[in-house]
Amino acid sequence: GQQLNQSPQSMFIQEGEDVSMNCTSSSIFNTWLWYKQDPGEGPVLLIALYKAGELTSNGRLTAQFGITRKDSFLNISASIPSDVGIYFCAGQLRNYQLIWGAGTKLIIKP
């Protein structure tokens, strides 16, 4: 089946640091989505990307849809404690199905 490679698997960072994570695929997607999941909750959409090359921001979050349509990255600037959680990328196929990465767990060092 189709797969997304999401990296890194986990990140330990200091509060205030910038964070970067990415997803790559062997398949082309029409849409890239970035979600965040808090413990005991369902994923919540952070950013949606609809065009190759698109760069979109949501507060301290910035995401880009790769030119090849096979990759995307998410940056978080000046991390704060509430950024802790698991971040997922998802690529959307033409039939609307989502293919998910395995997630990046963000942990802030005390």
Next chain:
Amino acid sequence: NAGVTQTPKFQVLKTGQSMTLQCAQDMNHEYMSWYRQDPGMGLRLIHYSVGAGITDQGEVPNGYNVSRSTTEDFPLRLLSAAPSQTSVYFCASSYSSGAKIARAFFGQGTRLTVV
């Protein structure tokens, strides 16, 4: 705003038992789907529906059935529970708007343990 509502939140089943996980959305979304989430893995699609009366299989459909008799409801049935079905299950609903493809809204999940 209710959004996507899943019940129950927690369930323990014995091997071989059957049960139905409920999912309801009040946003009039066309698309609904069921995922399972296992530790260290992304969400995997079990079944999905593009509208009332239409369902299709996702990546991991074996052992599960779905139906979509109304736009609002999309129940997931476990026919004969197995320990391998221990997981967290998420229901999602989506809409599309012109050329923009659907964005999914998720329920809070059902944590299922099969013993």
